[in-house]
Amino acid sequence: MKKSSIVVLAITAACIWVGCTYKKEVTETTTPTPPTVTCDTTNVRYSVEVVAILSANCYKCHAAPASAGGGIVLNNYNNLKTWATSGTLYNDINQSPGSNPMPKGGAKLASCDIAKIRTWIRNGAPNN
Template sequence: MKKLIYLLPVIIFMVSCDSRTYEEISDKTPVPDQVRYAVEVKPIVEANCIGCHAPGGSAAYEPLTNYNEVKTNIASILDRIQRPNGDPQKMPKGGSLSPTQIAIFIKWNTDGLIEN
Protein backbone atom coordinates (compact mmCIF):
# COMPACT_ATOMS: atom_id res chain seq x y z
CA MET A 1 0.00 0.00 0.00
CA LYS A 2 2.87 2.37 0.81
CA LYS A 3 4.33 1.80 -2.64
CA LEU A 4 1.02 2.76 -4.21
CA ILE A 5 0.93 6.02 -2.25
CA TYR A 6 4.37 6.96 -3.57
CA LEU A 7 3.71 5.71 -7.06
CA LEU A 8 0.33 7.43 -7.54
CA PRO A 9 1.70 11.03 -7.73
CA VAL A 10 4.32 9.91 -10.26
CA ILE A 11 1.67 8.27 -12.43
CA ILE A 12 -0.58 11.34 -12.24
CA PHE A 13 2.34 13.60 -13.13
CA MET A 14 3.33 11.50 -16.12
CA VAL A 15 -0.20 11.32 -17.47
CA SER A 16 -0.76 15.06 -17.09
CA CYS A 17 2.41 16.14 -18.94
CA ASP A 18 1.87 17.91 -22.22
CA SER A 19 4.54 17.44 -24.85
CA ARG A 20 4.54 19.94 -27.69
CA THR A 21 7.18 20.39 -30.35
CA TYR A 22 8.80 23.68 -31.30
CA GLU A 23 6.76 23.72 -34.50
CA GLU A 24 3.52 23.53 -32.51
CA ILE A 25 4.35 26.50 -30.27
CA SER A 26 6.30 28.69 -32.71
CA ASP A 27 4.85 31.73 -34.42
CA LYS A 28 4.15 30.59 -37.98
CA THR A 29 2.96 33.97 -39.24
CA PRO A 30 4.67 34.55 -42.59
CA VAL A 31 6.75 37.67 -43.11
CA PRO A 32 5.09 39.81 -45.81
CA ASP A 33 6.79 40.43 -49.15
CA GLN A 34 7.16 44.11 -48.28
CA VAL A 35 7.25 45.18 -44.63
CA ARG A 36 5.75 48.54 -43.74
CA TYR A 37 5.98 50.42 -40.46
CA ALA A 38 2.29 51.27 -40.13
CA VAL A 39 1.07 47.73 -40.83
CA GLU A 40 3.67 45.31 -39.46
CA VAL A 41 6.24 47.15 -37.30
CA LYS A 42 4.11 49.61 -35.34
CA PRO A 43 1.87 46.92 -33.74
CA ILE A 44 4.98 45.05 -32.52
CA VAL A 45 6.48 48.24 -31.07
CA GLU A 46 3.20 49.19 -29.38
CA ALA A 47 2.77 45.74 -27.84
CA ASN A 48 6.36 45.21 -26.71
CA CYS A 49 8.31 48.48 -26.46
CA ILE A 50 6.10 51.42 -25.42
CA GLY A 51 6.09 50.39 -21.75
CA CYS A 52 9.70 51.57 -21.48
CA HIS A 53 10.17 53.60 -24.67
CA ALA A 54 7.53 56.29 -24.21
CA PRO A 55 7.58 59.65 -22.45
CA GLY A 56 6.93 58.77 -18.83
CA GLY A 57 7.62 55.08 -19.49
CA SER A 58 9.00 52.78 -16.82
CA ALA A 59 12.59 53.79 -17.64
CA ALA A 60 14.49 56.63 -19.26
CA TYR A 61 15.01 55.03 -22.67
CA GLU A 62 14.98 56.57 -26.13
CA PRO A 63 11.30 57.05 -27.12
CA LEU A 64 9.93 54.79 -29.86
CA THR A 65 6.47 56.31 -30.19
CA ASN A 66 6.40 57.11 -33.91
CA TYR A 67 7.86 56.20 -37.30
CA ASN A 68 10.76 58.66 -37.19
CA GLU A 69 11.89 57.56 -33.72
CA VAL A 70 11.82 53.88 -34.65
CA LYS A 71 13.52 54.56 -38.01
CA THR A 72 16.26 56.64 -36.36
CA ASN A 73 16.97 53.90 -33.82
CA ILE A 74 16.66 50.85 -36.10
CA ALA A 75 20.34 49.84 -35.80
CA SER A 76 20.13 49.79 -32.00
CA ILE A 77 16.75 48.02 -32.09
CA LEU A 78 18.09 45.28 -34.37
CA ASP A 79 21.13 44.84 -32.16
CA ARG A 80 19.11 44.61 -28.95
CA ILE A 81 16.28 42.33 -30.12
CA GLN A 82 18.76 39.78 -31.51
CA ARG A 83 20.90 39.45 -28.39
CA PRO A 84 20.83 36.11 -26.57
CA ASN A 85 18.48 35.54 -23.65
CA GLY A 86 20.14 36.55 -20.40
CA ASP A 87 22.05 39.46 -21.97
CA PRO A 88 21.22 42.54 -19.87
CA GLN A 89 21.05 44.65 -23.05
CA LYS A 90 18.41 42.41 -24.69
CA MET A 91 15.08 43.95 -25.57
CA PRO A 92 12.33 43.73 -24.66
CA LYS A 93 13.33 43.56 -21.02
CA GLY A 94 12.28 40.32 -19.38
CA GLY A 95 11.22 38.69 -22.62
CA SER A 96 11.88 38.15 -26.25
CA LEU A 97 10.22 38.82 -29.57
CA SER A 98 9.25 35.81 -31.64
CA PRO A 99 11.54 34.82 -34.51
CA THR A 100 8.88 36.11 -36.93
CA GLN A 101 8.73 39.49 -35.20
CA ILE A 102 12.51 39.80 -35.35
CA ALA A 103 12.42 38.83 -39.04
CA ILE A 104 9.86 41.59 -39.64
CA PHE A 105 12.23 44.21 -38.19
CA ILE A 106 15.15 42.87 -40.23
CA LYS A 107 13.11 42.80 -43.46
CA TRP A 108 11.69 46.28 -42.79
CA ASN A 109 15.25 47.59 -42.57
CA THR A 110 16.25 45.67 -45.72
CA ASP A 111 13.15 46.92 -47.57
CA GLY A 112 14.16 50.54 -46.94
CA LEU A 113 12.17 51.41 -43.80
CA ILE A 114 8.86 51.96 -45.62
CA GLU A 115 6.35 53.99 -43.60
CA ASN A 116 2.92 53.19 -45.10
Protein backbone atom coordinates (compact mmCIF):
# COMPACT_ATOMS: atom_id res chain seq x y z
CA MET A 1 0.00 0.00 0.00
CA LYS A 2 1.30 3.41 -0.99
CA LYS A 3 2.06 5.88 1.72
CA SER A 4 -0.54 8.31 0.27
CA SER A 5 -3.27 5.67 0.41
CA ILE A 6 -2.50 5.10 4.07
CA VAL A 7 -2.90 8.81 4.71
CA VAL A 8 -6.22 8.87 2.83
CA LEU A 9 -7.34 5.84 4.78
CA ALA A 10 -6.32 7.40 8.05
CA ILE A 11 -8.13 10.62 7.25
CA THR A 12 -11.24 8.73 6.17
CA ALA A 13 -11.16 6.66 9.33
CA ALA A 14 -10.69 9.77 11.42
CA CYS A 15 -13.62 11.45 9.73
CA ILE A 16 -15.85 8.46 10.29
CA TRP A 17 -14.80 8.24 13.89
CA VAL A 18 -15.39 11.93 14.47
CA GLY A 19 -18.70 11.70 12.64
CA CYS A 20 -19.84 8.90 14.87
CA THR A 21 -18.84 10.44 18.11
CA TYR A 22 -19.79 13.98 17.33
CA LYS A 23 -22.37 14.89 19.85
CA LYS A 24 -25.05 17.26 18.93
CA GLU A 25 -24.94 20.32 21.04
CA VAL A 26 -27.27 19.67 23.86
CA THR A 27 -29.94 22.26 23.58
CA GLU A 28 -31.19 23.10 26.98
CA THR A 29 -34.53 21.47 27.48
CA THR A 30 -36.77 24.13 28.79
CA THR A 31 -39.71 22.57 30.46
CA PRO A 32 -42.52 24.95 29.60
CA THR A 33 -44.08 26.26 32.71
CA PRO A 34 -47.83 25.87 32.41
CA PRO A 35 -49.54 29.23 32.39
CA THR A 36 -51.05 29.86 35.75
CA VAL A 37 -54.72 30.30 35.24
CA THR A 38 -55.76 33.02 37.54
CA CYS A 39 -58.97 34.87 37.58
CA ASP A 40 -58.69 37.91 39.76
CA THR A 41 -62.10 39.00 40.88
CA THR A 42 -60.92 40.91 43.92
CA ASN A 43 -61.31 44.34 42.43
CA VAL A 44 -63.97 44.45 39.75
CA ARG A 45 -64.99 47.95 38.81
CA TYR A 46 -67.81 49.00 36.53
CA SER A 47 -65.69 51.61 34.74
CA VAL A 48 -62.79 49.27 34.03
CA GLU A 49 -63.45 45.52 34.00
CA VAL A 50 -67.19 45.48 33.37
CA VAL A 51 -67.11 48.08 30.61
CA ALA A 52 -64.14 46.30 29.00
CA ILE A 53 -65.98 42.98 28.90
CA LEU A 54 -69.21 44.49 27.63
CA SER A 55 -67.57 46.68 25.04
CA ALA A 56 -65.70 43.71 23.63
CA ASN A 57 -68.71 41.43 23.54
CA CYS A 58 -71.97 43.32 23.78
CA TYR A 59 -71.79 46.95 22.69
CA LYS A 60 -71.83 46.10 19.00
CA CYS A 61 -75.52 45.33 19.54
CA HIS A 62 -76.25 47.06 22.83
CA ALA A 63 -74.65 50.50 22.51
CA ALA A 64 -77.28 53.22 22.11
CA PRO A 65 -79.45 53.19 20.07
CA ALA A 66 -78.88 49.43 20.20
CA SER A 67 -80.90 48.76 17.09
CA ALA A 68 -79.23 45.35 16.76
CA GLY A 69 -79.88 44.61 20.40
CA GLY A 70 -83.63 44.93 20.54
CA GLY A 71 -83.25 48.54 21.67
CA ILE A 72 -81.71 47.37 24.92
CA VAL A 73 -79.00 49.88 25.75
CA LEU A 74 -76.26 48.49 27.95
CA ASN A 75 -73.55 51.13 27.55
CA ASN A 76 -75.36 53.14 30.17
CA TYR A 77 -74.80 52.43 33.85
CA ASN A 78 -78.39 52.88 35.02
CA ASN A 79 -79.80 50.63 32.31
CA LEU A 80 -77.20 47.99 32.94
CA LYS A 81 -77.81 48.08 36.68
CA THR A 82 -81.50 47.33 36.15
CA TRP A 83 -80.63 44.18 34.19
CA ALA A 84 -77.91 43.31 36.67
CA THR A 85 -80.01 43.54 39.81
CA SER A 86 -82.92 41.65 38.26
CA GLY A 87 -80.58 38.71 37.65
CA THR A 88 -81.21 38.74 33.91
CA LEU A 89 -77.73 39.95 33.01
CA TYR A 90 -76.02 37.13 34.85
CA ASN A 91 -78.42 34.45 33.67
CA ASP A 92 -78.06 35.55 30.06
CA ILE A 93 -74.26 35.57 30.02
CA ASN A 94 -74.13 32.36 32.05
CA GLN A 95 -76.63 30.99 29.54
CA SER A 96 -78.64 29.52 32.37
CA PRO A 97 -81.67 27.39 31.49
CA GLY A 98 -84.60 29.59 30.60
CA SER A 99 -82.40 32.59 29.84
CA ASN A 100 -81.92 34.44 26.60
CA PRO A 101 -78.29 33.39 25.98
CA MET A 102 -75.94 36.31 25.32
CA PRO A 103 -73.97 37.31 23.37
CA LYS A 104 -76.70 36.45 20.90
CA GLY A 105 -75.41 34.16 18.18
CA GLY A 106 -71.87 34.37 19.59
CA ALA A 107 -69.59 32.29 21.74
CA LYS A 108 -70.16 32.24 25.47
CA LEU A 109 -67.99 34.64 27.42
CA ALA A 110 -64.79 33.35 29.00
CA SER A 111 -65.52 31.89 32.42
CA CYS A 112 -63.29 34.50 34.05
CA ASP A 113 -65.30 37.29 32.45
CA ILE A 114 -68.51 35.71 33.67
CA ALA A 115 -67.00 35.40 37.15
CA LYS A 116 -66.01 39.07 37.14
CA ILE A 117 -69.48 40.21 36.20
CA ARG A 118 -71.00 37.90 38.79
CA THR A 119 -68.73 39.40 41.44
CA TRP A 120 -69.66 42.91 40.38
CA ILE A 121 -73.36 42.05 40.58
CA ARG A 122 -72.93 40.39 43.99
CA ASN A 123 -71.18 43.52 45.20
CA GLY A 124 -74.35 45.42 44.38
CA ALA A 125 -73.43 46.46 40.82
CA PRO A 126 -71.72 49.65 42.01
CA ASN A 127 -70.90 52.55 39.70
CA ASN A 128 -67.23 52.43 40.55
